[in-house]
Amino acid sequence: MSKAAMKDLLDKQVQPLWKALGEAQATSMKQRAEMKHRIDELESSNQYLKNEVEDIKNQNEDLKNRVENFALNNAQLVDEVEKVRIENAELKRNLNEIEISGNAKKKRKDRETQTKNMEARPVPREDVGELEKLKEKLGELGGAGHFFSNDKKTLNYGPRDSMGKREIVKVLRLLALGEKKINLKLASHHEWDIEEAGWTLTFRKYSMEWRGGTFYNLWIGGEVSGRFKAVAEEICDRTGKEANRQELQSETTNGEHNIEYKLENSNYAFVRFNITFE
Known part of the structure; x- marks a missing residue:
């Protein structure tokens, strides 16, 4: 062969x-170009994800700060609400005292007028045995x-129920006749403002959260x-059980003598006072 x-x-x-x-080289170059393109895309995507993560961290930090500020503001609001409640309780107590003081002044003036009228006319001879009777x-x-x-209470085979106006009036008559020792059994949910024979009795219940x-x-x-001195007790209406016994000495406010007694058993229906006047 040549x-x-x-x-x-x-x-x-x-x-x-x-x-x-040649075809293999062309294919290889094409694949390398495609791989480079994909790598570039992945790097770009990775940077995007990093930026997203950073944004999320910043958002979380912002939310954390907002939550902390909200908690702080909420605590401040709670404190302000509590202050307002205390102020309202104090205002209510002051209004109650003003109301009672006004009633006391009016009643004292009425008694003074009544006394002057009694002095202006002959006093009838009282039956010396009226008090004992x-x-x-x-x-x-x-x-x-x-x-x-x-x-x-009588429903539970007890000796008596709480005193109403009729019973309290009779006790005030005892005081007007000179009695020094009395007892009062009052329903814890009732309030009274009673005048009889120149004597007055006022019974009030009020909440003072700032005093607990x-x-x-x-x-x-x-x-x-x-x-006067008083032995105060809370009485269970079902069993007659006595609780929260306190020995109290009256104080003078606007010419009226009063005692203050703190409630401890909200489910006890009665309050009993055994009172001795000086």
């Missing part, structure tokens, strides 16, 4: 190889003297009234 024939044969055999190599009629259960026995609870105030006054 050299020319051999060269032609080799060219024919090598040419497909060169063609395949009334004490005997009322007995301890009616308010004459002291009563410390079981005091549950609910209180009763009992005012008793008359033409010749003075300070």
